Amino acid sequence: MQGIASILINMHIIPKLKERCVMAKKILVMDDDPTTVDYLVDLFNDNGYETCFAYNAAEGFEALKNEKPDLITLDLDMPKVAGPLFYIRYTKIQEFKDIPVIVISGLHVPHRSIKKVVAALEKPIDREELLAIVRNTIGEGSSD
Amino acid sequence: MDKKILLVDDEEDIRDVLDISLSDLGYKVFTAKNGEEAFQIFRNVNPPIVLTDIRMPIMDGIELLQKIKKENTDTEVIMFTGHGDMDLAIKSLKYEATDFITKPINDEILGFALERAHERISMRQRIREYTENLEEMVREKSARLVEVERLIAVGQVIEGLSSATRNIVEDFEGGITYFNELPCLVSIHNRDLKVVATNQLYKERLGDKIGCNSWDAYKEGAGRSAKCPVGKTFHTGKGQRSKETIQDVNGREVPVIVHTAPIRSGESDVELVLEISADITEMNRLQEELRTTQQRYQQLFDEVPCYISVQDGKLRLVATNRQFKEDFGDEIGSYCYNVYKHRNEPCPDCPVVKTFESGKSQQSETVVTSKTGEQYNVLTWTAPIRKADGEVTQVMEMSTNITQIRRLQDHLSSLGLLIGSISHGIKGIMTGLDGGMYWLDTGIEKGNQERIEKGWDVIKLMVDRLKNMVLNLLYYAKERDLNWERTDVLSLAKDVASTVEPKIKGYSIEFIHDFDRSIGKFEVDTSVVSSALINILENAMDACIEDKSKKSHKIIFSVTQDKDHIVFDIHDNGMGMDRETRENIFTLFFSSKGSKGTGLGLFVSNKIIQEHGGSIRADSTPGQGSHFNIRLPKVLPDILKSKVNKKAQSLTIE
Structure with a gap:
């Protein structure tokens, strides 16, 4: 049995199987502009990530609970509860506090209260730059 | 800081x-x-x-x-x-x-607000320094004034002095030295009308005249005899005062005012006469200086860019400067609160009252009303005016008009908001364009027709938004008069419908029009009203596009009339608005569209409708849809027309 396993490893079959077994990483896209959400969702899907999205903070909390995302892209300028406040609130919750966040916003400077931000991108965003940051943070998307 | x-x-x-x-x-x-x-x-x-x-x-x-x-x-x-x-x-x-x-x-807006607050603080600081400098200036000027007056008084002092010196000059040999310090020509004469002593200045100016006749110093004329001032004094026993001309050592004629005083040795007889001559040219110079200083002081009082008033203990105006008179009238004797605030009793927290109480300067900012009813923001500074014993008898109040500065600030802050919201809107549009191009690119790459179409639609939408934003900005930036004409309602409504119909149908939204065919004509500026209607229809379209809760959407555009009005109704079953949004949609820079709106569209539409004397009303239920009701008069009110006609006339005259 061991022999077969080693053969499989040598043929790079097991790592691939492993990769397949691990669920694709999921990104929560938060923005109040539907076009932007649509765009980012397609972009991430095309690159092998699963996605969920939210147009406001209330939907954002729902998505955190139900979808358990691995990464959040957050617009800072959403109505009702602004981005920074959403961040402050969800990082107070033990279960979610370590989810990395990428700020994508029309504002020049990310809010300093968002301490553990992975990166802050200003709109309009550089697509390749965004994908590179996502890859560095949660790894490659799955190949299919 | x-x-x-x-x-x-x-x-x-x-x-x-x-x-x-x-x-x-x-x-x-x-x-x-x-x-x-x-x-x-x-x-x-x-x-x-x-x-x-x-x-x-x-x-x-x-x-x-x-x-x-x-x-x-x-x-x-x-x-x-x-x-x-x-x-x-x-x-x-x-x-x-x-x-x-x-x-x-929003952090950025908070930053702007704080910057503005700091600007106000530093501005107030600067104005305060400025008024304090002004106080310093007034103090300096008045000190000089006092100084000049003191010099003028010398003439009078001499008069008193001459009588006071009687006692001092008992021993004239020693006494005369007192006069060496005086800026006057002092001499003492005996009964034989001979000069017996002179002060140093006399010697310098007229030469050594001891032993000479009392009148020798005078120019040729009637005075050069026993009838000279000294002679008259011996004769009458009384002090004399006259204008004479004397000749100095260089033969130059000098006009002087001569004072004489008898000096009696015993009970009755005048033994000696003291003569004091003051140089009139010097006096004239001093008087001239006083006059110009007074004039300058008055000028300063009148020309400083402040309202200055002096008030007594009952807050009555004792003196006011020209600026004050110009804007508040010549109201000497009236009560300050009456003139400044049109009140019948003193204002609470009055700085003048506080100055009377504390004897200290006060500063405050307030709003006053001019005689023509205009309101001014003023920064007020007060200073006590004291009698010699320190009691405050009057208070001077200086108020700087900072209305312009305040207005400018408001204008700047709305400009700041405008720029902020535009740059935000443009960033949103650029992101949308990126998305469109991504779908287009990847669609072509993968041969996916659906994606290509989606990308193309988004690009069209974004270009439209950009166009609208620019048009609205142009409208906001410029004042224009109505360019009205009698127009067929139906053809205007059809034009508007045909402009938006392809776009609306492009999003698979049903578009229903319902026009009253017998509606006739109305007076309207066709181009601006069309753009207002298009703006509202496009908002309805956006509300449908963004609503994810319903399968199918429709927009109903109808035109009806009542007695005096043409009524446009636009219904949609899009996402709707909550109360807060509905109450603010016509406010400048309000936008419910997050990064996409400029907050200009409905503000401009509302402005257009109001310029026609019409009204616009919005009802909505969140999740159900919205209804906009626009009423425009069939005949434009004369006041709106005449404004335009006046303009037309002035153009023809030119």
Whole structure:
């Protein structure tokens, strides 16, 4: 049995199987502009990530609970509860506090209260730059 | 700069977030969770800037604002308001809040507001320095005035002196030396009308005349005899005063005023005469100087860019400067509060009253009303005027008109908002364009027709938004008159419908028009009203596109009439608006579209309809849809027409 396993490893079959077994990483896209959400969702899907999205903070909390995302892209300028406040609130919750966040916003400077931000991108965003940051943070998307 | 700041909000989260932001900006932040707690802190640390929420338990923001303003009127108080709190925002401005920021609080806008607050503080500082310098200037000028008057008084002093010297000059040989210091020509004469002693200046100017005749110093003429002033004094026994001309050692003629005084040795006989001559040219020069100084002082009083008044203990105007008279009338004797504020009793917290009480200068900012009813923001500074014993008898009040500065500030802040919202809108559009191009690119790559179409539609949408934004900006930027004509209602409605129909159908939204065919004509500026209607229809379209809750959407555009009005109705079953949004949609820079709206569209549409004497009304239920009702008069009111006609006339004349 061991022999077969080693053969499989040598043929790079097991790592691939492993990769397949691990669920694709999921990104929560938060923005109040539907076009932007649509765009980012397609972009991430095309690159092998699963996605969920939210147009406001209330939907954002729902998505955190139900979808358990691995990464959040957050617009800072959403109505009702602004981005920074959403961040402050969800990082107070033990279960979610370590989810990395990428700020994508029309504002020049990310809010300093968002301490553990992975990166802050200003709109309009550089697509390749965004994908590179996502890859560095949660790894490659799955190949299919 | 004092970087202390007090932050008041009942929500802990908001305090946390803002505390971090403000600390990053270099502020020492004090926080409080209600007005009462805040006011305690305020009294202890006296921060120059206070940020406060309005709706709070125990003591709300408005009450806190009033208390702070009473304690220190210079404090810059910035209020946080919800979108629906327009009334509270206006109320807080009435109580002299510096600014208000709508929630949720955007860092950039907060930054602008703080910058403005600092500008106000430093401006106030500068104006204060300026008025204080002015005070210094007035003080200097008046000191000089006093000095000149003192010199003028010398003439009179000499007169008194001559009689007082009788006693001193008992021993004339020794006494005369007292006169060496005087800026006058002093001599003593005996009964034989000979000069017996002179002071140093006399010797220098006229030469050694001891032993000469009393009249030798005078120019040829009637005075050069026993009838000279000294002779007359011996004759009458009384002091004389006359104008004479004397000749100095160089033969130059010098006009002088001559005073003489008899000096009696015993009971009756005049033994000697003291003669004092003062150089008139010098006196004239001094008098001239006094006149110009007085003139300059008056000029300063009149020309300083302030309203200056001097008031007595009953707050009556004793003196006012030209600026004051120009804007408030020549009201000497009237009560200050009557003239400045059109009140019948003294104002609370009157700085003049405080100055009378404390004897100290006061500063305050207030609004006054001119004789023509215009309101001015003024910065007021007062100074006590004291009698020699220190009692304050009058108070001078100087008020600088800072209305222009205030207006400019308001204009600048709305400009700041405009630029902020536009740059934000453009960023949103650029992101949308990126998305469109991505779908187009990847669609072509993968041969996916659906994606290509989706990409192309998004690009069209974004280009449209960009176009509208630019058109609205152009409209906002320029004042224009109505260019009206009698127009067929039906053809206008059809034109509008055909402009938006392809777009609306492009999103698979049903578009229904329902026009009254017998509707006739109305007076309207066709191009602007069309663009207003298109704007509202496109909003309806956006509301449908963005609504994810329904399978199918439709927009109904109808035109009807009543007696005097043409009525346009636009119904959609899109996402709808909540109350807050509905109440604010016509406000400048309000946008519910997040990064996509400029907050200009409906503001401009509303302005257009109102310029026609019409009205616009919006009803909506969130999740159900919206209804806009636009009423335009069939015949334009004359006042709106005449404005245009006047313009047309002036053009023909030119």
